[in-house]
Amino acid sequence: xxxxxxxxxxxxxxxxxxxxxxxxxxxxxxxxxxxxxxxxxxxxxxxxxxxxxxxxxxxxxxxxxxxxxxxxxxxxxxxxxxxxxxxxxxxxxxxxxxxxxxxxxxxxxxxxxxxxxxxxxxxxxxxxxxxxxxxxxxxxxxxxxxxxxxxxxxxxxxxxxxxxxxxxxxxxxxxxxxxxxxxxxxxxxxxxxxxxxxxxxxxxxxxxxxxxxxxxxxxxxxxxxxxxxxxxxxxxxxxxxxxxxxxxxxxxxxxxxxxxxxxxxxxxxxxxxxxxxxxxxxxxxxxxxxxxxxxxxxxxxxxxxxxxxxxxxxxxxxxxxxxxxxxxxxxxxxxxxxxxxxxxxxxxxxxxxxxxxxxxxxxxxxxxxxxxxxxxxxxxxxxxxxxxxxxxxxxxxxxxxxxxxxxxxxxxxxxxxxxxxxxxxxxxxxxxxxxxxxxxxxxxxxxxxxxxxxxxxxxxxxxxxxxxxxxxxxxxxxxxxxxxxxxxxxxxxxxxxxxxxxxxxxxxxxxxxxxxxxxxxxxxxxxxxxxxxxxxxxxxxxxxxxxxxxxxxxxxxxxxxxxxxxxxxxxxxxxxxxxxxxxxxxxxxxxx
Numbered sequence: 001x002x003x004x005x006x007x008x009x010x011x012x013x014x015x016x017x018x019x020x021x022x023x024x025x026x027x028x029x030x031x032x033x034x035x036x037x038x039x040x041x042x043x044x045x046x047x048x049x050x051x052x053x054x055x056x057x058x059x060x061x062x063x064x065x066x067x068x069x070x071x072x073x074x075x076x077x078x079x080x081x082x083x084x085x086x087x088x089x090x091x092x093x094x095x096x097x098x099x100x101x102x103x104x105x106x107x108x109x110x111x112x113x114x115x116x117x118x119x120x121x122x123x124x125x126x127x128x129x130x131x132x133x134x135x136x137x138x139x140x141x142x143x144x145x146x147x148x149x150x151x152x153x154x155x156x157x158x159x160x161x162x163x164x165x166x167x168x169x170x171x172x173x174x175x176x177x178x179x180x181x182x183x184x185x186x187x188x189x190x191x192x193x194x195x196x197x198x199x200x201x202x203x204x205x206x207x208x209x210x211x212x213x214x215x216x217x218x219x220x221x222x223x224x225x226x227x228x229x230x231x232x233x234x235x236x237x238x239x240x241x242x243x244x245x246x247x248x249x250x251x252x253x254x255x256x257x258x259x260x261x262x263x264x265x266x267x268x269x270x271x272x273x274x275x276x277x278x279x280x281x282x283x284x285x286x287x288x289x290x291x292x293x294x295x296x297x298x299x300x301x302x303x304x305x306x307x308x309x310x311x312x313x314x315x316x317x318x319x320x321x322x323x324x325x326x327x328x329x330x331x332x333x334x335x336x337x338x339x340x341x342x343x344x345x346x347x348x349x350x351x352x353x354x355x356x357x358x359x360x361x362x363x364x365x366x367x368x369x370x371x372x373x374x375x376x377x378x379x380x381x382x383x384x385x386x387x388x389x390x391x392x393x394x395x396x397x398x399x400x401x402x403x404x405x406x407x408x409x410x411x412x413x414x415x416x417x418x419x420x421x422x423x424x425x426x427x428x429x430x431x432x433x434x435x436x437x438x439x440x441x442x443x444x445x446x447x448x449x450x451x452x453x454x455x456x457x458x459x460x461x462x463x464x465x466x467x468x469x470x471x472x473x474x475x476x477x478x479x480x481x482x483x484x485x486x487x488x489x490x491x492x493x494x495x496x497x498x499x500x501x502x503x504x505x506x507x508x509x510x511x512x513x514x515x516x517x518x519x520x521x522x523x524x525x526x527x528x529x530x531x532x533x534x535x536x537x538x539x540x541x542x543x544x545x546x547x548x549x550x551x552x553x554x555x556x557x558x559x560x561x562x563x564x565x566x567x568x569x570x571x572x573x574x575x576x577x578x579x580x581x582x583x584x585x586x587x588x589x590x591x592x
Contacts, residue, residue: 015183015184015187018180018183018184018187019180019183022176022179022180022183023176026172026173026176029172030165030168030169030172033165033168034161034165037161037164037165038124038135038158038161041135041156041158041161042122042135042137044156045081045135045136045137045154045155045156046120046137046139046154048079048081048083048154049137049138049139049152049153049154050139051075051079052071052072052075052079052083052152052154053139053141053152055071055075056068056071056141056152068085068093068094069085069093069094069095069100071094072084072085072094072095072096073096075096076096076097079154080156081096081154081155081156082095082096082097082134082154082155082156083095083096083152083153083154084096084106084152084153084154084155085100085141085150085151085152085153086106086107086109086112086138086150086151086153087149087150087151088116088148088149088150088151089105089107090105090106090107090108090112091105091106092105092106093150106153109123109136109138110123111123111136111137111138111153112138112151112153114138115138115139115140115148115151115153116140116148116151118140118148119140120137120138120139121136121137121138121139121151121153122135122136122137122138123135123136124136124158127155132157132159133157133158133159133162134155134156134157134158135155135156135157135158136153136154136155137153137154137155138151138152138153139151139152139153140152197217197225197229198225200217200218201217201228201229201232204216204217204232204236205232208232208235208236208239211243213236213237213239213240213243215236216233216236217229217232217233257275257277257278258277258278260277260279261279261356262279262353262354262355263276263277263279263280263281263282263283263284263333263352263353263354263355263356264276264277264279264280264351264352264353264354265280265296265309265351265352265354266340266349266350266351266352267296267309267349267350267351267352268348268349269313269347269348269349270295271295271296271297271306271309272293272294272295272296273292273293273294273295273296273299274292274293274349275292276299279354280354283325283331283333283354283356284300284302284305284325284354285325286299286300296309302323302325304321304322304323304324304335305323305335305352307321308321308323308335308337308352309337309350309352311337312337312338312339312350312351312352313339313347313349313350315339316339317338318336318337318338319335319336319337319338320334320335320336320337321334321335321337322334322335322357323335323354329358330358331356331358332356332357332358332360332361333354333355333356333357333358334354334355334357335352335353335354335355336352336353336355337350337351337352337353338350338351384409384410385410385414388406388407388409388410389410391406392406392407439481439484439567439568440481441479441480441481441568442479442480442481442482443477443478443479444477444478444479444480444482445475445476445477446475446476446477446478446480446510446517446519447470447474447475447476447510448482449480449482449485449486449489450470450489450508450510450519451470452486453486453489453490453493454468454470454493454508456486456490456493457490457493457494457497460494460497460498461493461497461506464497464500464501464502464503465502465503466497466500466502466503466504466505466506467504467505467506468493468505468506468508469505469506469507469508470508470509470510471507471508471509472509472510472511474510474512476510476512476517478517478588478590480568480588481567481568484564484567484568485564485568485586487560487564488560488561488564488565488586489519489521489586491557491558491560491561492521492561492584492586493506493508493521494557495557495558495584496521496522496523496525496582496584499523499525499526499582500523500524500525500581501524501525504523504524504525505523505524506521506522506523507520507521507522507523508520508521508522509522512590515589515590516587516588516589516590517587517588517589517590518585518586518587518588519585519586519588520583520584520585521583521584521585522581522582522583523581523582523583524580524581525581525582526578526579526581527576527577527578527579527580527581527582528574528576528578528582529578530576530578533574533576536558536574537558537559537561537562537572537574538559558572558584561584561586565586565587565588568588568589569588569589570586570587570588570589571587572584572585572586572587573585573587
């Protein structure tokens with residue numbers, strides 16, 4: 001149904017009422033005016049008829065046509081009206097305007113009928129004789145016995161009255177039209193004045209609905225509209241304050257959710273997503289665009305998460321569970337779920353908080369591997385030492401040659417234990433210094449450090465006739481801890497010597513590019529298979545355990561290199577091709 005503005009509902013109503021009032025007044029006034037004119041004319045004709053009656057009585061005229069007719073014509077000239085005398089039989093015996101002998105019988109005339117009955121007869125009708133509208137007044141003329149001997153009828157044309165009334169009607173219509181126009185303008189003005197404040201309120205209310213509460217309504221002179229304007233202005237102030245408070249609280253909540261490390265997921269009781277913070281989107285690898293109000297299974301494909309949500313909806317206690325996400329990398333998430341309730345205590349959904357425990361799991365795995373590796377590494381020399389000691393105690397001590405050989409083995413295993421413990425202590429000191437940020441640093445030459453590291457490995461390299469060369473002789477100064485960084489380089493050179501063939505070459509290159517200092521140690525030894533590269537810097541990780549132990553390795557050298565480099569704010573990389581050699585690189589920031 002189409003809606004109209006209030007002005008076009010009020011204005012036609014006012015206009016119709018005004019026009020109906022004008023029409024009613026015009027109709028009533030013209031009716032009364034016409035009645036007044038006709039009543040006046042009727043009284044005049046009645047008076048003239050009485051005058052004719054009196055004259056006939058004074059002259060004591062008999063019912064004689066010639067005398068009556070002459071009297072009628074004479075009096076008609078004076079009275080300016082038509083006079084007709086009619087016998088009870090309807091015969092006309094006197095007529096002021098016509099020859100009575102030629103006139104038809106008037107017995108059927110309504111005014112004649114009333115007069116013959118002793119009453120006043122009157123009638124307004126069209127006269128065929130005179131061809132005009134006439135008013136007729138008839139009175140009875142009685143004899144001494146009170147019998148009607150004749151009827152005296154006076155008449156006059158109503159054309160003058162009709163003409164006068166026409167002019168009056170015309171003037172009334174003109175005035176009515178003018179009044180109607182004026183009334184229409186007044187009605188339009190009044191309607192506009194009533195509807196304009198309401199239209200203004202509608203515009204302001206529309207702006208309120210769009211969230212713009214800056215406008216205020218003017219207080220009108222009308223009491224009702226004034227109260228309404230004040231109420232709307234007060235409502236706008238209250239809404240503006242409350243919406244600002246809600247927006248502030250919402251922004252605070254969004255900021256809290258966005259800055260939380262934990263992922264937060266809220267769903268309703270129909271498992272439709274209410275909110276998902278950035279951390280949850282990152283953990284679950286969800287694109288956060290246009291996901292609100294979608295079912296959780298349309299956004300996240302993880303049955304373990306569905307189970308946690310289901311249990312949270314069914315229970316009033318906090319639910320715990322673990323979720324495994326397998327995307328580009330395997331993630332372990334600890335989920336805590338709880339039911340959401342409204343102010344009345346009705347359950348409306350559930351909220352799930354996700355904690356990324358991948359690092360914890362990885363550290364636990366590393367700890368278990370570390371404990372197992374340390375136990376294994378220590379168990380081997382301890383078992384060997386214990387076995388040879390028991391052998392000596394059982395009598396081998398009496399055989400000097402066997403005793404010396406066994407004692408030599410025990411000494412080597414003791415040295416191996418000492419080397420493992422020293423490396424573990426070194427690694428512990430590096431990690432402790434990194435955590436406490438207490439590693440002292442100084443501006444020192446990288447080339448001098450490289451030369452010192454080569455000197456430390458000179459004996460081992462000369463035994464295998466391996467040539468160590470420095471490609472870039474440019475002197476680079478960096479803010480470093482020389483002993484620690486030298487130990488890292490020594491470990492890399494020592495590994496390169498161990499796994500290179502006799503007579504081969506080791507190349508060391510120091511570069512500074514894009515504010516990054518790189519120390520590259522390249523060998524052309526046996527190389528490393530690709531599947532071992534991601535774990536090569538883990539503690540006790542060996543590509544070839546038997547060969548590593550044979551060469552005297554502890555499995556901690558590369559782990560020490562990694563942590564020393566991280567202590568300096570850098571990182572380590574390795575590139576290798578199995579059978580063709582490896583390149584280990586230490587990358588340090590130049591501005592440290």
